[in-house]
Amino acid sequence: MLLLQYQPMTHLHLCLVWRFSLWLLLCCLPLSYAQAASSMDLTVALKGDVLSCNAMTPDPPGGMKQALIEGSEISVEWKIRVSIERKYWLDNSVADVLVNRHVVPDLVSRSWMLEDLTSGITRRVFSLEEAIRFLTILSDFPIVDRSLLSSGQAYIVAVALSEQEGKRPDNFWASWFSNKSGVAATEFIMP
Numbered sequence: 001m002l003l004l005q006y007q008p009m010t011h012l013h014l015c016l017v018w019r020f021s022l023w024l025l026l027c028c029l030p031l032s033y034a035q036a037a038s039s040m041d042l043t044v045a046l047k048g049d050v051l052s053c054n055a056m057t058p059d060p061p062g063g064m065k066q067a068l069i070e071g072s073e074i075s076v077e078w079k080i081r082v083s084i085e086r087k088y089w090l091d092n093s094v095a096d097v098l099v100n101r102h103v104v105p106d107l108v109s110r111s112w113m114l115e116d117l118t119s120g121i122t123r124r125v126f127s128l129e130e131a132i133r134f135l136t137i138l139s140d141f142p143i144v145d146r147s148l149l150s151s152g153q154a155y156i157v158a159v160a161l162s163e164q165e166g167k168r169p170d171n172f173w174a175s176w177f178s179n180k181s182g183v184a185a186t187e188f189i190m191p
Helices: 011-028 064-070 128-136 172-176
Strands: 041-047 050-056 074-084 092-106 111-116 121-125 137-145 154-165 179-189
Touching (some): 041 154, 064 074, 074 137, 092 128, 111 128, 128 137
Antiparallel strands (some): 041 050, 050 137, 074 154, 092 111, 111 121
16 A cells, blocks of 8 residues: 655745746746836926826837838827825825827828827827827826815826837736836925
């Protein structure tokens, strides 16, 4: 009769399992997601009863222009967060705004269809530079109503820009593992 005896895992076995798990994780993530995000220019201002921002990437992502010339669709997602910074706890989020934009080239007419997926507004342009500005610049974009902000309080406004070539995927993993093209944060004190 053969008896099998339970053998606890040794330190060597645990190290091997840990190394294999780490290797598997690193091989499963695409390399494009390991790129560092560049900085962007960000200013915020109170215009009337609305806090608005101006954000732009000084250098558009490397392959964006070439991809649009060759006929590839480009999608970007701007994530804007207004929060109150806390030292010993998670930041208190006041507002989160998502802006989704998409450009579809038409090689026959040499035009680009600009789609603001957040508002549903579309328009056609015949200038590549205008299409790139549409993707990489937010100008006087309203973020949050003044009534939601407290006078004398310091707020952190953070903006992140994610860029994707091709159709925009509407899945959970795309929001977590996206190609960051720019990030910026600034402090704003409410008068």
